[in-house]
Amino acid sequence: MIARLFSPGKGKAWARTLALGGTIAATLFLMWQSDEPPGSQEKAKELRGPAEPDGFIIQADYRTWDAQGNPKIRMTSPRIEQFESNNLAAMEQPRATLHGEGDPVPWNIEADQGSLLQNDGLVNLNGNVVIQRQFQGSDTTFKTDELTLNNTEGTVYTDQPVTITEPHGTTKATGMKAWLDDRILELNSQVEGHYDPIR
Template structure:
């Protein structure tokens, strides 16, 4: 196993950013649950069937600002479906732009699909998952087919291949786990890297 401490190159605050994305998803879910708690209707659930959502949003476009009125999060999804029986939400093509304090460019997180299991504190992103960080003229990208954020444990992980592309090189590995607060990234196996020297 290789353990990497986050360096100044590309900053690696994408882990913190993913935690922020999970918070956004949780906020969206809580918006549905606000007010009076829903009263389950057994007849409606039986007619609808277990695969159909209890509620949905089409053309979701959520924005959140900090106390100073600065945009922090802009999240979109063509469709978000909410399921009461397991306190989950499913997102189609989720895309989030996350603005860090003092950063000119937002972090961009995209996936083909996403799901939030509120009761377990888990957010899964699946299919062409990318985390893009732009800083000045340089970009850093993390790409994988699935990524899970465990908000309770403060970790981000996957067992699938991961590619991290930075301005001067690329690292590939099978599986990774990251601890958000400690800012530690552990690549599990088959780690390969190609780097250019700076002249």
Template sequence: MIRKVFIPRSSADAWARTLALIAVIAATLFLMWQSEERDTGNPEAEQLRGPSEPDSFVVDSHYRAFDEQGRLEIRLTSPRIEQFENDNRAELQAPIARVFSEQSPEPWIIEADEGSLLQARGLLHLNGNVLVTRTAPAGETTLATEALTLNDNDSTVYTDQPVTINEPYGTTRATGMKAWIDERILELNSQVEGRYETLR
């Protein structure tokens, strides 16, 4: 059974901020790659390093992105980011991103055990204990899954893994999910279950 749901404006804004996070991470890592001086004339170094070893890495990374007015939009931390030039890929260990907005005093928090950014394809794969958290006056909302892919090219977020969405007044579970950011549509693919408390 496929269930399509229109996402309320606040949720759509949240997904848009999540997508903006991808763009900022991608731009930051791209600038890091471009700013490095590379010695492309030493094939022996690459052979000694091996194909599974990174070309460069950053330890205890803290990145911040600001809007045009100088307000903090995104803060990303990772204990280690490894960069692989051959396939234009960056591997992030335990990434945690805080996404700020004018509409809410509390940031959205996106975290996972690991992440993989494929710059050329516009894809960010998050794996292991993926958790998206939003704190609002009505309470906390979370989306939890084991894997989540964010595609910057077609503005989608998707997974084929089980998903649990906890809201202040209920819980929704499903296997597989896809969200279209611009259209504000969330599709829950199969085994959809929901439990909600009615207000009295």
């Protein structure tokens, strides 16, 4: 099943904001890179063990604004751990608020865990993943257990069950892929929908 994901004009702004969020996360990851000589890093890794992070941030709260001073993104996490050998940043309870260009209504994203794979341009969210947007008193919500954001391709996908709740109905499916720039949503299998146009 293929359907339009967002109302015209809103998807591209959201996709740009999502890409900006990925860029910010990548920038934060690069900021964590150490300037120490490689030998020092290896010695430190031997002392702390391979399972321990190279660095971490407690109560992370990152915000960005556009040139006019309007908020673009806010990302928070109680703890972010950085592992240099895997180019991986692991986030506990990541929360993000994304503001689209010219769109006063933000998208809110949350999950139990998240990770940024810098080399692949992927953000993986795991456990109670919720994407929500409130507009004119009504919520549109995506819920799943795992979700991958591919900043390079501009896609969001999962092979897990997903539930989409909109003002006039609910859709359930197993597996989903969305092309953000094109505002297209593809539901893979076991698609079930319930709609109430009177509501």
